[in-house]
Amino acid sequence: MPNFSIDQHTSAQFNAELEEARKNLMEMGGIVEQQIEIALKSLIDVDIELAEKTIKMDKEVNKMEVKIDKETTQILAKRHPAATDLRFIISVSKTVNDLERIGDEASKIAQQSIELSKDGAGPQGYVELRHIGEKVREMVQASLDAFARLDTDAAFEVLQQDKKVDLEYNTAVRTLVTKMMEDPRTITRAINVLWSLRAFERIGDHARNIAMNVIYLVKGKDVRHKKLEKIEETLNK
Template identity: 55%
Template sequence: MDRFHFGKHSSSQFNEEMESIRTNMMEMGGLVEKQVADALQSLLTGDSALAEQVLQVEDRVDDLEKKIDEECARVLALRAPAASDLRLLIAVSKCVSDLERIGDESAKIAAMALKLAEEGGAPSGYVEARHIGNYVRRMLHSALDAFARFDADKAVEVAGEDEQIDIEYRTAMRSLVTFMMEDPRSISRVLNVIWTLRSLERVGDHARNICEQIVYLVKGKDVRHISVDEMEKKVRGKP
């Protein structure tokens, strides 16, 4: 951990630039977390105004992504950062893509919420959406928390939760398919809930990607495309 004090450069301006990038990324993380929560809320309560708001805030998420990427590119070009500084910039640049995609998924959920509000709601699927939604929100929150603390162990733990989400998603899918088979007239409305579940499951995947970037940032190890067990082994191994 003591290697990750991003201040302490001889150049105070470099310190400020790195700090600004981190702060902006955390701000974007907070904003995206709220987007997921609001989108889910709008779906569960049929709150069209809230769903509209999610769609509007989406632009701010996109702007932050562009702003942070621009800052990263500038520091890369002007400061030629190395080692942990370099890894932070690469990790941030990849994480903001994931955050932006999470923003997109939130917007999709909000769009579904609007549609469902117009159609008078779906006959089934809300319990599953609430359940998976809360799970995913906790996971995203923990991932961003691990990033803020540069905590690779926590990141691996959080990445492991993605598997549970996938299991919940498949279970929910089976029960909703059964429901639609029994009541074909509900298919179009239930499908809207299914798209929502799909979006939530994708948010879990993006949160896992963020966790992988935390491990890269802290340990310098690439843990993409491997199982959580292998990830654990790599993190516990010699740095």
């Protein structure tokens, strides 16, 4: 992990404002992690109560987004941060946006659970769904841990995991399409599972974005749209 920390200032109030933004970001991340876990369980167990809980949690996530956006805007207006401080505020703002999007995707998964319950059947047999769901939950957790520790090595590992999830997602989609062709009776259920898989894949993308925010914060380099090899070179410089 690089030798890096957020600047300390003579103004204790400025330090407190930066720490409050960081703390609230981590709190929001914790809520989103729970939301993913509950959404996955609601889907596997076709549990409407858990699905509704997931959807309700999204309102809490949205409130946190508004709160942190207000905090970062006030810091920008009052403190005119530069260099590391400015990167920190930008990274927090971008990460909050990704967390809010993750919450939206978790709600979509919960909605698919409700749809599956109407047919009286769950996604049995679709082992890929549980596996990919667990993978992306771990990615979100790892990306937030990397942000908390300002750990670019851990962030890079998230980027590597995203590539693996994309491959598993494509394989799972092909498997589902084959099942639908072989047995048209499975089409409705398979489509619900496909939408859920897509939502999980998108959660993985947002976890990747958070990891890239960590690299930007620590290294001052925007690594979006760059191949893993180029990003690794950036980290090794």
